[in-house]
Amino acid sequence: MAARSRTRTIITCAITGSIHTPTMSDALPATPDDIASQAVEAAEAGASILHLHARDLSDGRPSVNPDDMAPFLKRIKQASNAVVNITTGGAPYMTIGDRIQAALRFQPEMCSMNMGSINFAFHRLADRFETWKFDWEKDYVAASEGFIFRNTFVDIREAAEALNPLGIRYEHECYDVGHLYNLRYCLDAGLFRPPVFIQFVMGILGGIGAEVDNLVFMKRTADRLFGEDYRWSVLGAGGAQMAMAATASQMGGHVRVGLEDSLFIARGRLAESNAEQVAKIRRIIEDLGCEPATPDEAREILDLKGGDRVGF
Secondary structure (H helix, E strand, O other): OOOOOOEEEOEEEEOOOOOOOHHHOOOOOOOHHHHHHHHHHHHHHOOOEEEEOEEOOOOOOEEOOHHHHHHHHHHHHHHOOOEEEEOOOOOOOOOHHHHOHHHHHHOOOEEEEEOOOEEOEOHHHHHHOOOOOOOOHHHHHHHHHHOEEOOOHHHHHHHHHHHHHHOOEEEEEEOOHHHHHHHHHHHHOOOOOOOEEEEEEEOOEOEOOOOHHHHHHHHHHHHHHHOOOEEEEEEEOHHHHHHHHHHHHHOOOEEEEOOOOOOEEEOOEEOOOHHHHHHHHHHHHHHOOEEEOOHHHHHHHHOOOOHHHOOO
16 A cells, blocks of 8 residues: 655744844844845755845844845845745834835745734733843833734735735735634735635734634634635744644644744743754654645645746
């Protein structure tokens, strides 16, 4: 009897994000050189998609300036076949017009697309540090108690209408079950085409909790709303990262790890790099019977345009 083929699982690595600040971990990449190097190493470790944010060149704060992203995009493309996924989330205080500028300029295969507005808070991290590397960090983190991450239907439409003509596909980030209904509405309105790729974002203060029951509920709801017209992945924030990813892989989903989502490799131990997290989840899912998808397999699964059609 022929051996049953193993399930192909896409590993996304989110390299730096906009929540964590340089003080929180020396491993967090904040310069173009560090972002490029860690992205390439993550791809070598098994990530087929690289989810990318930029940082200000002077002090490491979150940036959506395309000029801050350009230095590492070309290096990543030259050194890796991984799919590049550029954020349109940026940081919660930024406008949608600002947040889509990098995707407009660089025309990646993928970008993130947030599917609803939420409270987006990580202010409790401000109490964990007495000194900070940069003077902006503490106030930025503390102020998140008042952040509303705005993604109205007008914002979503503006982003989609600007980016769709470029052949970009989306990582639809859904922070709660209502965002799935928002996506269904947008599909019916013709803003997106199936199959959609949904990222269940779990464990952010303001969104749905990172619990298995909630994951089952999110998937059951997506099954009902989208049928066969979607692919899905899970992002577990903080300490939920590996457990939620492992569970998702056994439910037929894909996985996302990276220092954007968690700074740790195990309880109480900071990760040394993004690649360390990728290598860990790769070992876990392989032991559980899954096979990491190659970049080209990810392109086929998600119906992407190909790395030869990007603008960088």
